[in-house]
Amino acid sequence: MLNVVIFGAPGSGKGTQSERIVAKYGLNHISTGDVLRAEIKNGTELGKTAKGYIDQGQLIPDELMIDILASVFDSFGESKGVIFDGFPRTIAQAEALKKMLSERGQEVSVMLDLDVPEDELMTRLIKRGQDSGRADDNEETIKKRLQVYHSQTAPLIDWYKNEKKYRHIKGLGTMEGIFADICDAIESV
Ligand code: AMP
Numbered sequence: 001m002l003n004v005v006i007f008g009a010p011g012s013g014k015g016t017q018s019e020r021i022v023a024k025y026g027l028n029h030i031s032t033g034d035v036l037r038a039e040i041k042n043g044t045e046l047g048k049t050a051k052g053y054i055d056q057g058q059l060i061p062d063e064l065m066i067d068i069l070a071s072v073f074d075s076f077g078e079s080k081g082v083i084f085d086g087f088p089r090t091i092a093q094a095e096a097l098k099k100m101l102s103e104r105g106q107e108v109s110v111m112l113d114l115d116v117p118e119d120e121l122m123t124r125l126i127k128r129g130q131d132s133g134r135a136d137d138n139e140e141t142i143k144k145r146l147q148v149y150h151s152q153t154a155p156l157i158d159w160y161k162n163e164k165k166y167r168h169i170k171g172l173g174t175m176e177g178i179f180a181d182i183c184d185a186i187e188s189v
Contacts, residue, residue, distance in 0.1 A: 001106055002027060002081030004186060007156065008114030009149045011121040012171050013178065018085040020179050028076045031085040035068060036060065054136050057144030059089055059152060066096040089153045110189045111160040112182055116171035121146065
């Protein structure tokens, strides 16, 4: 199986590039943000809990996210592989992912770090908020999410370097150019 972690700050293009990876390599896609937004839309208990954190730009507690991830992963059954989009976001989640995959005879094949400068992230997210109306894409919440990214999520770069899974992808340029670099990185593993 080809198990890809697509990593990057909010607004780095993880969702857009994930769709292309899914189309080209036939992987199953787990976007933890999409899972949570669907729960909110359906008015579930999980959705109610998640909304409080998302609206504040904070992360949902690790134990909850890890349970959600395992149940979505197991729902795929036979699969060519999975793209993890928006997970892991903390060291505890990365360790849990490693454990969950190894219990299933699997591992992360590669971690792709979509690297985009901060001013560009801000511009993209504000535009996305205007276009899509996503509630957490407002300036105040974006700033919090970027702080959370730097303090809780960015340490995963060194964690995956240590695992020898890390690939840097320059996240600026055309969508096609970035996708070509992603394909090179995937095909090198
Ligand atoms: P995203 O769509 O990936 O930007 O996620 C939107 C929001 O959902 C984040 O700001 C978090 O509040 C929450 N979220 C998504 N994935 C995770 C995760 N792996 N761990 C904790 N919170 C998450």
